[in-house]
Amino acid sequence: MTQALFGQLLVGLINGSFYALLSLGLAIIFGLLDVVNFAHGAQYMLGAYLAWMGLTWLGVGYWVALLAAPAAVGLLGMAVERLLLRRLRGLDNLYGLLLTFGLALVVEGLFRQAFGISGNAYPVPPQLAGARNLGFMVLPVYRAWVVVASLAVCLGSWLVIEKTRLGAYLRAGTENPALLQAFGVNVPLMFTVTYGFGAALAAFAGVMAAPVYQVTPLMGSQVIIVVFAVVVIGGMGSILGAIVTGLGLGLLEGLAKFLWPEVSGTVVFVAMALVLLLRPAGLFGRQR
Amino acid sequence: MVRTLAAALSLALLPLAAAAAGISDGVVKIGVLTDMTGAYSDLAGPGSVAAAQMAAEDFGGKVAGKPIVIVSADHQNKADVASNVARRWFDQEQVDAVADLVSSSTALAVMPVAASKKRITLLSGPGSDPITGDKCTPYNVHYTYDTYALAHGTGSAVVAEGGKSWFFITADYVFGRTLEEDTASVVKAAGGKVLGAVRAPFPTADFSSYLLQAQSSGAQIVGLANAGADTVNSIKQAHEFGLTPKQSLAGLLVFLSDIHSLGLEAAQGLYLTTAFYWDRDDESRKWAQRFFQRTKRMPTMVHAGVYSEVTHYLKAIQAAGTDDADAVMRKMKDAPVNDFFARNGRIGPDGLHRHDMYLARVKAPKDSKKPWDYYQILETIPADKAFPPLSASKCPLAKK
Numbered sequence: 282m283t284q285a286l287f288g289q290l291l292v293g294l295i296n297g298s299f300y301a302l303l304s305l306g307l308a309i310i311f312g313l314l315d316v317v318n319f320a321h322g323a324q325y326m327l328g329a330y331l332a333w334m335g336l337t338w339l340g341v342g343y344w345v346a347l348l349a350a351p352a353a354v355g356l357l358g359m360a361v362e363r364l365l366l367r368r369l370r371g372l373d374n375l376y377g378l379l380l381t382f383g384l385a386l387v388v389e390g391l392f393r394q395a396f397g398i399s400g401n402a403y404p405v406p407p408q409l410a411g412a413r414n415l416g417f418m419v420l421p422v423y424r425a426w427v428v429v430a431s432l433a434v435c436l437g438s439w440l441v442i443e444k445t446r447l448g449a450y451l452r453a454g455t456e457n458p459a460l461l462q463a464f465g466v467n468v469p470l471m472f473t474v475t476y477g478f479g480a481a482l483a484a485f486a487g488v489m490a491a492p493v494y495q496v497t498p499l500m501g502s503q504v505i506i507v508v509f510a511v512v513v514i515g516g517m518g519s520i521l522g523a524i525v526t527g528l529g530l531g532l533l534e535g536l537a538k539f540l541w542p543e544v545s546g547t548v549v550f551v552a553m554a555l556v557l558l559l560r561p562a563g564l565f566g567r568q569r
Numbered sequence: 570m571v572r573t574l575a576a577a578l579s580l581a582l583l584p585l586a587a588a589a590a591g592i593s594d595g596v597v598k599i600g601v602l603t604d605m606t607g608a609y610s611d612l613a614g615p616g617s618v619a620a621a622q623m624a625a626e627d628f629g630g631k632v633a634g635k636p637i638v639i640v641s642a643d644h645q646n647k648a649d650v651a652s653n654v655a656r657r658w659f660d661q662e663q664v665d666a667v668a669d670l671v672s673s674s675t676a677l678a679v680m681p682v683a684a685s686k687k688r689i690t691l692l693s694g695p696g697s698d699p700i701t702g703d704k705c706t707p708y709n710v711h712y713t714y715d716t717y718a719l720a721h722g723t724g725s726a727v728v729a730e731g732g733k734s735w736f737f738i739t740a741d742y743v744f745g746r747t748l749e750e751d752t753a754s755v756v757k758a759a760g761g762k763v764l765g766a767v768r769a770p771f772p773t774a775d776f777s778s779y780l781l782q783a784q785s786s787g788a789q790i791v792g793l794a795n796a797g798a799d800t801v802n803s804i805k806q807a808h809e810f811g812l813t814p815k816q817s818l819a820g821l822l823v824f825l826s827d828i829h830s831l832g833l834e835a836a837q838g839l840y841l842t843t844a845f846y847w848d849r850d851d852e853s854r855k856w857a858q859r860f861f862q863r864t865k866r867m868p869t870m871v872h873a874g875v876y877s878e879v880t881h882y883l884k885a886i887q888a889a890g891t892d893d894a895d896a897v898m899r900k901m902k903d904a905p906v907n908d909f910f911a912r913n914g915r916i917g918p919d920g921l922h923r924h925d926m927y928l929a930r931v932k933a934p935k936d937s938k939k940p941w942d943y944y945q946i947l948e949t950i951p952a953d954k955a956f957p958p959l960s961a962s963k964c965p966l967a968k969k
Binding site: 284285288289292293295296393397398399400401402404405412414418419421423424493494495497499500503504535538539542543545546547 | 606607608609610611612614741767768769770772773774775777778779781782784785797798801802805806809810811826827829830831832834835866
């Protein structure tokens, strides 16, 4: 019984690290650009598909894809910011939400047309194949790698934003872009790069997810709602909140799957409702 | 006076005469209501629409001298959407029959609407047995497979191979639950036991928690009472968590499209029950090739079922000379079905189409010689073994 429970908690932590990675990108984009990036799920799916296309059509392996796919999606994200999102700056963030939501629908529709719904299989890279028996559960090596890699990326991003000069510029840019520009900082470029970075994070999560799930056009929309709930619970725009809540909700979901599997699909939203009742700005959020 | 009376009488009789013979509004309209974009859109969806169109074309586009029109809509796997579309089709667009209705919840929602308006439902996608059990209607045909057939085919074969203890991972809605119940009773009847079950919300992407519970149950067989993308993800993740080869998987509803997307590496060795396999004989290959040219995919049993049921429906209209639902249903239930899809098929008074089913095993990659060469057919399950006997039916219509 306790063994099974430990297994569930570990699985919850693994899923939580996916949530953390995805919600981190969302939180960065919202925190710095004030854009509710509904295209995040599509960017995650794009990352997975680029990895799959690379492997199937060009023979490019997992490790290259882990860098190349996020880079490509990041560049694409920068183009989207440059050409579309920039025009909406200063408007209500509802406009950005609608724009990115529309983009996500278009991208998903195109992929659905091209690849169908059942998706395609992406094999676990040979170096990370197999599983270890921990006594209380069998842990696939690849899943362990997912936890380590996501935590490293989350921690790294958090350090950059909170502890470096670049991060300080970014934070200042959200408070008062005009003043920062007066100091000679290229604020529009900074926004472009930030959006690109957020998109790249989503694509990174997508490549990480490819060997675990089927690579399907719907993989983004399946996860995006939960990830938004994570960001809302953590506090919109709070980097630390996104990471901590992502992991926490993964654990909560794992627990629910063990104790009462039927509600595991809704437990995140129950948590969201409760948190919003008690702390409307989210667990780590500041009232704006 | 006499003339007025005669005119009144003939006016009164006119609608009756029109209903008794001929095509009610000059056109036979068949609506394919299916999942066009969601979890079941590869196994049914656009392929089902293509199959219905092929059936209409093969009929020359006309039946009883009137044109055949195929329309389609997406029910999104939602019961309320399905019944709304069906109501609109019946009330405003003169649709005579609704085909496919993949996912049991949508089928069970549309059937009573259709019955109340005397229109025909031709189910190819859904599986749960209440459809021809206590929820049956006189205007429904359940064509391709039901959970009983799936459970008996795979369940008894696996128990016979020595898989005595079972644990189920079940999609938490009517289809998954009836599939689990049916299989559990087959397993128990064959001397096996059921150690437990876990109900996963539908749809789910991550099955790791449920697989861990299956693992810790220690059961020899993990029965997957789910379908489509859920089945694909559970099989893929079961390999990841090392369930196999210590435990074996039994896919209770697996489609060709699932195997295609999983790849043989992950799917090999899986037992499954199917109503149709494209590479079974010359007839099925011939039709499948035509379907492939049109859709670039090989047909699933749902696609083949849609073609066959629409053809059977059109033949019944031809024979009856009318699209009146009562007359057409009588003809459909009278005539046996023997085509590239169904062998020894007969539609009972409960609406269930009983026909031969097939037990198959997924080939290993080295045994697959050509594209889409995935199944090895192990045995033919005759119609009377594959489907429940009429005497056991809970459908009131069966009691007459």
